[in-house]
Amino acid sequence: xPYVTVKMLEGRxxxxxxxxxxxxxxxxxxxxxxxxxxxxxFIEEMPKSHYAVAGKRLSDQ
Amino acid sequence: xPYVTVKMLEGRxxxxxxxxxxxxxxxxxxxxxxxxxxxxxFIEEMPKSHYAVAGKRLSDQ
Amino acid sequence: xPYVTVKMLEGRxxxxxxxxxxxxxxxxxxxxxxxxxxxxxFIEEMPKSHYAVAGKRLSDQ
Amino acid sequence: xPYVTVKMLEGRxxxxxxxxxxxxxxxxxxxxxxxxxxxxxFIEEMPKSHYAVAGKRLSDQ
Amino acid sequence: xPYVTVKMLEGRxxxxxxxxxxxxxxxxxxxxxxxxxxxxxFIEEMPKSHYAVAGKRLSDQ
Amino acid sequence: xPYVTVKMLEGRxxxxxxxxxxxxxxxxxxxxxxxxxxxxxFIEEMPKSHYAVAGKRLSDQ
Numbered sequence: 500x501p502y503v504t505v506k507m508l509e510g511r512x513x514x515x516x517x518x519x520x521x522x523x524x525x526x527x528x529x530x531x532x533x534x535x536x537x538x539x540x541f542i543e544e545m546p547k548s549h550y551a552v553a554g555k556r557l558s559d560q
Numbered sequence: 561x562p563y564v565t566v567k568m569l570e571g572r573x574x575x576x577x578x579x580x581x582x583x584x585x586x587x588x589x590x591x592x593x594x595x596x597x598x599x600x601x602f603i604e605e606m607p608k609s610h611y612a613v614a615g616k617r618l619s620d621q
Numbered sequence: 622x623p624y625v626t627v628k629m630l631e632g633r634x635x636x637x638x639x640x641x642x643x644x645x646x647x648x649x650x651x652x653x654x655x656x657x658x659x660x661x662x663f664i665e666e667m668p669k670s671h672y673a674v675a676g677k678r679l680s681d682q
Numbered sequence: 683x684p685y686v687t688v689k690m691l692e693g694r695x696x697x698x699x700x701x702x703x704x705x706x707x708x709x710x711x712x713x714x715x716x717x718x719x720x721x722x723x724f725i726e727e728m729p730k731s732h733y734a735v736a737g738k739r740l741s742d743q
Numbered sequence: 744x745p746y747v748t749v750k751m752l753e754g755r756x757x758x759x760x761x762x763x764x765x766x767x768x769x770x771x772x773x774x775x776x777x778x779x780x781x782x783x784x785f786i787e788e789m790p791k792s793h794y795a796v797a798g799k800r801l802s803d804q
Numbered sequence: 805x806p807y808v809t810v811k812m813l814e815g816r817x818x819x820x821x822x823x824x825x826x827x828x829x830x831x832x833x834x835x836x837x838x839x840x841x842x843x844x845x846f847i848e849e850m851p852k853s854h855y856a857v858a859g860k861r862l863s864d865q
Contacts, residue, residue: 501812522831524737554585562629587644615707646798676829684751705770768859786854
């Protein structure tokens with residue numbers, strides 16, 4: 500606890516995801532006073548065809 | 561805002577997903593008085609082996 | 622199936638939520654060819670203090 | 683109703699997932715007094731590179 | 744791991760929720776071969792006005 | 805995009821939540837190369853009676 504889910508478009512590199520988990524965990528631990536060991540991060544990726552803003556998918560733009 | 565997630569079995573065509581995002585966005589914008597530009601839609605697909613009703617997966621029926 | 626979750630700021634009227642569920646269900650049923658009886662809608666509300674864009678919560682603006 | 687989502691690392695066998703859905707459905711139905719026919723289970727899998735504890739992904743350990 | 748979310752209508756007693764967490768944890772641990780200590784359960788409740796089937800909210804029936 | 809959900813026990817102060825949104829947004833923007841303006845953060849709180857580890861709710865410990 501806390502449990503953090505980051506939902507984003509697919510395509511980030513493995514190194515970016517590694518850094519994301521590390522930095523987000525630090526940001527959460529320091530701001531809500533949680534032990535770093537208890538912070539959990541989930542990454543969820545989506546393709547451009549599964550994400551729409553204003554009714555238009557990114558794959559259709 | 562609002563953020564809409566549609567979870568469904570995989571297998572819909574790209575054209576069906578395109579229409580889904582468009583029509584759901586219109587339905588949300590008109591009923592809760594949100595600007596269409598602010599409506600976000602996420603599609604999440606699942607295989608039949610990851611979905612169960614009454615304890616039985618669709619892939620086992 | 623499908624399962625639709627609409628996440629938005631609290632404050633909509635009961636009538637708006639009723640219309641939202643009705644219209645979104647129709648939009649989903651007609652575009653992905655699902656029987657209307659199978660469409661499920663969940664509404665999730667959040668306060669302005671639990672929603673941030675660009676690092677700034679709506680309650681801080 | 684209820685709707686149960688089980689999020690776990692990928693790699694379980696099809697037989698394990700089948701048993702998971704069956705047993706979780708029974709556990710839910712008997713404890714919250716819901717008809718078994720109404721219980722829905724979703725399985726969500728994630729790779730080790732999308733799951734971090736204490737800022738470190740399982741794929742980096 | 745695994746992380747289990749149970750979404751249901753509000754109104755269950757505290758004792759039902761306690762039993763739910765206990766029994767679901769056992770069902771998950773035994774079927775996917777996870778240590779019981781690693782299983783996490785989240786309960787999410789919704790009012791009848793935030794849940795619709797076939798376009799009709801439970802609060803409108 | 806990205807969309808970040810932080811799920812945690814209720815009880816944090818308003819100032820902690822404000823700092824959480826700010827710092828998590830910075831961490832995400834810098835690591836996955838997203839414009840800060842596009843990062844969205846949702847906070848979800850749960851009571852101790854809706855969260856269990858190893859089958860035991862925090863409210864029962």
